[in-house]
Amino acid sequence: MMSQPSRHCTVELQALPSRIGQVRRIVSAQLRYWHLDPLIDQAALGVTELLTNVHRHAEPDKVCTVEIELMLDRLTVSVHDHDPRLPQLRDAAPFATCGRGLAMVAAVSESWGVRPRGEAGKVVWFTLPAPSPAVALPTYPGYGAVEHAPARSAVAG
Helix, strand or coil: CCCCCCEEEEEEEECCHHHHHHHHHHHHHHHHHCCCHHHHHHHHHHHHHHHHHHHHHCCCCCEEEEEEEEECCEEEEEEEECCCCCCCCCCCCCCCCCCCHHHHHHHHCCEEEEEECHHHCEEEEEEEECCCCCCCCCCCCCCCCCCCCCCCCCCCC
16 A cells, blocks of 8 residues: 655756756755755765766766656665666776766665666666655646635534
8 A cells, every 4th residue: 555646857958068967956855845855965975976977977878867756765866877888887997087876876875776678778767765744745636626615614603
C-alpha cells in the first residue's frame, strides 16, 4: 500500500555552464516545496556533477533531461543524455582538477548507477533516503475540478 503518491519533476536543457546553475536552483526549490530541505545540498551537488559530465563528455549534443522523483522514502535524481557511451568511475590523481564527478556522486548518495538506452543514450541516476515519515504534501484537485468551500449554515438572529 502506498501511503503517499509519488512526486515528479522533469527539466529539459542544454548542459551548458549557465544552465547547470539554473537547474541546481530548480532542484533546490522543488525539494524545498516537497519539505525535503535536508536533501538539498546532496541533490544539488549530485545533479551538478552529472550535468557537468554531460557538458564535458556527451556527444553528439548536450541536450539532456533531469528528473527528480520522490517515491515513498526515496528520492531519485536522474540525467538522461543522448550519448550511448557509459561513464566510468575513475581514480583521480590527488592533485587532479577533474575526474572525481562520479566518485562524488557515489560519496553523497545512497546508491547510483547507469541504465544504457542503446542508441537513445543513457540514464545516470542516484538515490537519497528521504526523511521518514515524509511530511504530508498538499493535494490538488484534478484538472477541471471545482474546489468548494465547506457549506456554512446561516443562523437567524
